[in-house]
Amino acid sequence: MAMRRVWGYLAALAVMSSVLVLGPSSPACACSCAEPDPVKNAAWADLVFVGVVVDLDRPAFSMSSGDLMTARLTVERVDKGTAAGHVEVRTPVEGPSCGFDFVEGTRYLIYSRDGLTSMCAGNRVLGAAPEVELDSDVPVAALVAGAATVVVVAFALWWVLRRRGAPRPAVGPVENGPAGSGEDQDSA
Structure with a gap:
């Protein structure tokens, strides 16, 4: 249960960070100009x-x-x-x-x-x-960034839904025979 929660948090973190990385950004400026003349x-x-x-x-x-x-x-x-x-x-x-x-x-x-x-x-x-x-034409960079975001979000959603539907491991020995026969899988 704890591991599933950790993977869920990691998936959410991956989606959020991909949006931050691929999303809009504000320009940084290291350019220094003299006073305009x-x-x-x-x-x-x-x-x-x-x-x-x-x-x-x-x-x-x-x-x-x-x-x-x-x-x-x-x-x-x-x-x-x-x-x-x-x-x-x-x-x-x-x-x-x-x-x-x-x-x-x-x-x-x-x-x-x-x-x-x-x-x-x-x-x-x-x-x-x-x-x-x-x-103007279609902005190629914006299309690529948008497509990459969609792919990452779709993969994260698929992964989370797949994990939720995964069968849980059995606790204790699993019996093969009729109820109460006492035979387990490994007795062959």
């Missing part, structure tokens, strides 16, 4: 524009925070350089590598050099742009 940012950038993020392409399996994601933006205004239609800007995936956190459907002032930007470039959020149609 619009004049220096504009001098550094070869393209300064206002645009709306219409699609984000994140790597399905990121090996480091320095892996790059691509944001596709619809250009609304160009302040420096030349761009028309859509522009793709790359940035590190996560904050520890100073990656800029783009959100689809949001308007930004972007400072970019050679197609790259970062949290330290001086980019600014200008607000939501609900009037712009998004090009």
Whole structure:
């Protein structure tokens, strides 16, 4: 009885920890930027524009925070350089590598050099742009994480239900013959 309870607690712990590991997380930031200076940012950038993020392409399996994601933006205004239609800007995936956190459907002032930007470039959020149609596709990483969570929960549920239906070990010798014959299984 005590062992069954221990296994039940372990199964519950496994399910809860898988949800915590695979569930949503808040970004950590080890990036340190100087105070934003619009004049220096504009001098550094070869393209300064206002645009709306219409699609984000994140790597399905990121090996480091320095892996790059691509944001596709619809250009609304160009302040420096030349761009028309859509522009793709790359940035590190996560904050520890100073990656800029783009959100689809949001308007930004972007400072970019050679197609790259970062949290330290001086980019600014200008607000939501609900009037712009998004090009987004199915987020592969979210689907993989969701599927993995479902598999872990299903396995834990199967295991717990299987354990509950398992026959209990017999206490004492089991008799084979007719009631009261005194023969047990091992007398053969």
